[in-house]
Amino acid sequence: MSAPILETRALQKNFGALTVAQNIDFSLEPGTFEALIGPNGAGKSTFVNLLTGLVQPTSGSVILDGEDVTALSIEARVKRGLVRTFQINTLFNSLTVAENVILALDEFHGQGWRPLPSPSRRRLIRDEAYEILGRLGLDPWGNREVRELPYGRQRLVEIAIALALRPKVLLLDEPAAGIPSTETGTVIEVLENLASNLAVLIIEHDMDLVFRFAQRITVLVQGAVLARGTPDEIANNETVKSVYLGEGIHA
Amino acid sequence: MARPIPRNEPVKSLSVSYQGAAASSTWRGLAMGRGGSDLVIAVLLGLAALATLLFGEAYWLLAAQVAITMIFALSVDLLVGFAGIVTLGHAVFFGLGAYAVGIASVQFGWTEPLSALLLAGAVSALLGAATGVLVLRTRGLGQLMLTMAFASLVYEIANRAKPLTGGADGLQGMVVSPVAGLFEFDIFGLTAFVYTLAVLIVVVIFAVLMTRSPYGRSLVGIRENRVRMQAIGTGVQRRLLSIYIVSAALAGIAGALLAQTSQFVGLNVLHFSLSGEILIIVALGGAGRLWGALLGAVVFTLFKDRLSALDPAYWYFWLGLLLAVIVLFAPKGLIGLVDRLLALFRSKEAA
Amino acid sequence: MITAALTILFHGLAFAMVLYIVSVGLGITMGLMNFANLAHGAFAAAGGYVVVMATRSLGLPFWVALPAAFVTVALAGAVVERLVVRTLYGADELRQVLFSIALLFMAIAGFTLAFGPLQQQPEIPAALSGQVTLGGIDFPAYRAFVIVAGVAILAALWLLIGRTRMGMRIRAAVDNRNMAEAVGVDTRMLFTLTFALGTGIAGLGGGIGADVLSITPTYGQEYLVLFLIVVAVGGLGSIFGPFLAALCIGVVDVAGKYLIPEFGAFFIYGVVIAILLAKPAGFFGVRS
Numbered sequence: 001m002s003a004p005i006l007e008t009r010a011l012q013k014n015f016g017a018l019t020v021a022q023n024i025d026f027s028l029e030p031g032t033f034e035a036l037i038g039p040n041g042a043g044k045s046t047f048v049n050l051l052t053g054l055v056q057p058t059s060g061s062v063i064l065d066g067e068d069v070t071a072l073s074i075e076a077r078v079k080r081g082l083v084r085t086f087q088i089n090t091l092f093n094s095l096t097v098a099e100n101v102i103l104a105l106d107e108f109h110g111q112g113w114r115p116l117p118s119p120s121r122r123r124l125i126r127d128e129a130y131e132i133l134g135r136l137g138l139d140p141w142g143n144r145e146v147r148e149l150p151y152g153r154q155r156l157v158e159i160a161i162a163l164a165l166r167p168k169v170l171l172l173d174e175p176a177a178g179i180p181s182t183e184t185g186t187v188i189e190v191l192e193n194l195a196s197n198l199a200v201l202i203i204e205h206d207m208d209l210v211f212r213f214a215q216r217i218t219v220l221v222q223g224a225v226l227a228r229g230t231p232d233e234i235a236n237n238e239t240v241k242s243v244y245l246g247e248g249i250h251a
Numbered sequence: 252m253a254r255p256i257p258r259n260e261p262v263k264s265l266s267v268s269y270q271g272a273a274a275s276s277t278w279r280g281l282a283m284g285r286g287g288s289d290l291v292i293a294v295l296l297g298l299a300a301l302a303t304l305l306f307g308e309a310y311w312l313l314a315a316q317v318a319i320t321m322i323f324a325l326s327v328d329l330l331v332g333f334a335g336i337v338t339l340g341h342a343v344f345f346g347l348g349a350y351a352v353g354i355a356s357v358q359f360g361w362t363e364p365l366s367a368l369l370l371a372g373a374v375s376a377l378l379g380a381a382t383g384v385l386v387l388r389t390r391g392l393g394q395l396m397l398t399m400a401f402a403s404l405v406y407e408i409a410n411r412a413k414p415l416t417g418g419a420d421g422l423q424g425m426v427v428s429p430v431a432g433l434f435e436f437d438i439f440g441l442t443a444f445v446y447t448l449a450v451l452i453v454v455v456i457f458a459v460l461m462t463r464s465p466y467g468r469s470l471v472g473i474r475e476n477r478v479r480m481q482a483i484g485t486g487v488q489r490r491l492l493s494i495y496i497v498s499a500a501l502a503g504i505a506g507a508l509l510a511q512t513s514q515f516v517g518l519n520v521l522h523f524s525l526s527g528e529i530l531i532i533v534a535l536g537g538a539g540r541l542w543g544a545l546l547g548a549v550v551f552t553l554f555k556d557r558l559s560a561l562d563p564a565y566w567y568f569w570l571g572l573l574l575a576v577i578v579l580f581a582p583k584g585l586i587g588l589v590d591r592l593l594a595l596f597r598s599k600e601a602a
Numbered sequence: 603m604i605t606a607a608l609t610i611l612f613h614g615l616a617f618a619m620v621l622y623i624v625s626v627g628l629g630i631t632m633g634l635m636n637f638a639n640l641a642h643g644a645f646a647a648a649g650g651y652v653v654v655m656a657t658r659s660l661g662l663p664f665w666v667a668l669p670a671a672f673v674t675v676a677l678a679g680a681v682v683e684r685l686v687v688r689t690l691y692g693a694d695e696l697r698q699v700l701f702s703i704a705l706l707f708m709a710i711a712g713f714t715l716a717f718g719p720l721q722q723q724p725e726i727p728a729a730l731s732g733q734v735t736l737g738g739i740d741f742p743a744y745r746a747f748v749i750v751a752g753v754a755i756l757a758a759l760w761l762l763i764g765r766t767r768m769g770m771r772i773r774a775a776v777d778n779r780n781m782a783e784a785v786g787v788d789t790r791m792l793f794t795l796t797f798a799l800g801t802g803i804a805g806l807g808g809g810i811g812a813d814v815l816s817i818t819p820t821y822g823q824e825y826l827v828l829f830l831i832v833v834a835v836g837g838l839g840s841i842f843g844p845f846l847a848a849l850c851i852g853v854v855d856v857a858g859k860y861l862i863p864e865f866g867a868f869f870i871y872g873v874v875i876a877i878l879l880a881k882p883a884g885f886f887g888v889r890s
């Protein structure tokens with residue numbers, strides 16, 4: 001096994017008396033596709049927030065590519081290749097779809113401080129943005145403001161922005177939630193075509209999707225890791241069945 | 252299924268409701284045809300400046316004031332309209348710039364105007380850096396308060412530091428050398444007008460370029476969604492601080508121009524009402540649109556000149572009423588109205 | 603030494619109470635409706651003018667003029683809330699700030715046209731115009747009354763907010779507006795009532811405090827920074843926070859001006875900046 005690209009050690013987060021992350025040891029290897037599942041309120045999104053720095057842990061550490069990034073800012077982690085999508089759309093609503101992606105590309109290419117326009121570079125970045133939008137079938141909407149799009153299609157913009165940042169580690173927080181079932185195909189297609197050296201952690205309630213892609217599954221219940229293993233192991237794990245799968249999650 | 256949409260679909264953007272400051276306009280401007288308003292305003296303002304220069308001898312001094320207000324308005328629009336930081340204390344930078352050149356001239360004999368202008372920009376930028384670090388740590392009401400508190404503090408200091416500032420009597424005896432060693436400031440205000448106009452043009456070019464740059468767009472991004480900006484790798488705090496400093500420097504330059512052209516600095520350059528007025532100007536013109544701020548500055552200064560000559564109380568009343576109407580019925584400001592007019596023309600043409 | 607300390611304390615308290623009475627309503631409306639009302643001080647000034655008019659022109663007793671100020675200004679507040687402020691709930695800060703500045707300016711113009719630009723003093727009842735002796739020192743009786751009034755209003759608000767159904771609803775809505783609505787609180791009505799209450803108390807404060815903060819047309823602009831400071835430092839949506847903040851600011855300000863007249867005015871801003879940086883949400887802030 002290669003060295004993990006992303007790791008947590010004894011990661012703990014309390015909101016007052018509520019423990020939402022309990023002593024979590026987690027690791028993700030390059031090129032693997034993992035899923036994080038668990039009932040609502042289990043602390044999955046909080047875990048992603050802890051990984052990315054949006055929430056500071058009570059104790060424990062986050063290690064990215066061998067480097068302890070616990071004290072680093074959100075943006076510093078992004079610059080190191082740790083990229084996420086949000087469970088609830090977090091977009092530039094009154095900018096156009098293309099502009100949303102262009103903003104991300106500008107940052108990725110280190111142009112964010114550039115105080116003068118450059119038409120030629122602008123064209124390059126625009127083309128790159130449309131190339132990414134094309135992969136998600138969003139190119140016809142490039143010139144539309146995000147808020148004019150139906151919510152499900154806005155979800156895809158979340159993914160487009162993440163792809164623009166060329167992640168090493170991609171954290172997807174329920175990417176298919178809110179997308180009409182007729183259009184989950186686009187998401188699946190994108191997931192299939194992700195670069196093979198990319199490490200992915202996906203939070204998803206759709207078990208078909210999880211079992212189709214995930215090489216490993218972590219089950220989180222009340223902030224603690226209940227089980228961790230291959231899809232087969234998880235599917236046959238009695239505790240998981242009784243605690244989680246047994247509850248009849250909306251698949 | 253999805254109807255493919257051509258990339259340059261004609262202006263539907265006008266139906267878009269107000270969100271924050273006139274959001275995407277700055278950026279999507281040219282692609283979506285909103286640039287039309289900018290162009291119209293630019294041409295009109297250019298013609299007005301030319302006409303004033305050639306035929307408006309009596310208005311040169313007023314025109315210089317307009318140009319100064321425009322620079323100040325641009326500085327605030329960059330901060331409020333683009334980056335989304337609301338301030339009620341920006342007069343502090345304007346006033347500091349004015350006092351910087353005033354004191355430099357009176358105390359140190361630094362009378363050369365252009366270098367003094369840079370001095371003012373630098374001094375205000377320094378104060379911007381020092382207070383910006385603190386102001387940007389808070390948000391919302393706390394932020395508004397801090398901007399006001401710092402401005403009030405500096406006002407008090409200027410009020411007390413009589414030996415330097417002249418206190419409530421104002422700073423007298425300021426001398427300004429001829430611009431470029433050639434153009435004496437005359438009583439008609441010709442030099443004042445041309446000089447401020449030249450600086451204005453430089454500032455406008457700078458601002459227009461900046462707002463179209465990746466840096467300028469990232470400010471809009473921060474205004475629209477701070478969390479997402481962080482999540483795409485932007486150091487939001489540093490970027491906001493940088494625009495705070497730039498804005499402070501521009502305001503300082505505007506203040507310095509006022510001091511140089513009137514050869515006097517009074518406490519009013521630091522007063523709260525100036526901070527309020529400049530915010531009003533930006534909103535009147537249309538926050539988040541540079542040409543809106545410029546238009547607002549012209550309209551406001553001319554109105555003020557006419558109305559406050561009658562009775563300051565009336566002026567306050569009309570100003571309040573105008574502002575209320577703008578906020579309630581035309582939140583995109585004057586430039587929003589220009590947008591609509593142009594759209595009307597276009598649809599007539601198309602029909 | 604002790605005399606100086608007592609004098610500072612006394613006048614500081616009087617100043618603090620005026621600040622509190624005028625500002626407390628602002629904090630409640632900001633905390634509840636998230637509306638940044640920079641015109642709040644104009645309502646206080648309106649109350650001041652009501653008391654001036656009632657006692658000087660109509661010859662009414664001071665004790666009648668005060669409730670009249672409260673009622674008149676509260677009604678005015680309710681009307682303004684219903685007609686315009688309401689449409690700006692949820693609008694961005696810039697629009698709210700601008701709109702309330704617009705109100706402020708129109709009020710300044712209105713007051714100037716109606717009452718002239720000069721300072722106005724209400725007629726104070728004879729019982730309050732003398733001196734009271736405390737610890738061997740003479741103090742103006744009126745200021746003692748101001749201090750008592752401030753504490754009384756704090757107590758009244760505490761009872762209202764803490765013990766009545768309306769208070770319970772206000773607390774619930776400040777805490778979580780959606781939840782409050784979900785359990786059936788009529789927030790529309792609640793907002794109007796709260797706005798009216800907040801402006802009414804401010805009107806009362808304008809009338810009571812005319813001796814400390816003089817009534818001029820620009821009242822709402824001149825003292826705006828002070829009111830906002832009290833609220834920002836005290837925390838939004840709280841009635842005790844602004845009380846503490848007003849105490850701090852009142853006493854510090856009077857002490858500064860008394861002890862080092864040269865630099866007295868700086869103190870207050872220094873303190874404010876320090877507090878806001880240490881506690882951005884204020885002492886008791888529900889929201890920042």
Ligand SMILES: Nc1ncnc2c1ncn2[C@@H]1O[C@H](COP(=O)(O)OP(=O)(O)O)[C@@H](O)[C@H]1O
Nearest residue numbers: 015018020038039040041042043044045046047
């Ligand atoms: N900022 C916060 N403050 C307090 N509690 C929070 C906060 N964020 C999340 N929580 C709580 O933490 C728990 C886990 O939430 P979340 O991570 O969103 O769960 P999941 O994504 O698994 O549904 C929930 O009970 C939620 O209410």
Ligand SMILES: [Mg+2]
Nearest residue numbers: 044045046087
């Ligand atoms: Mg979640």
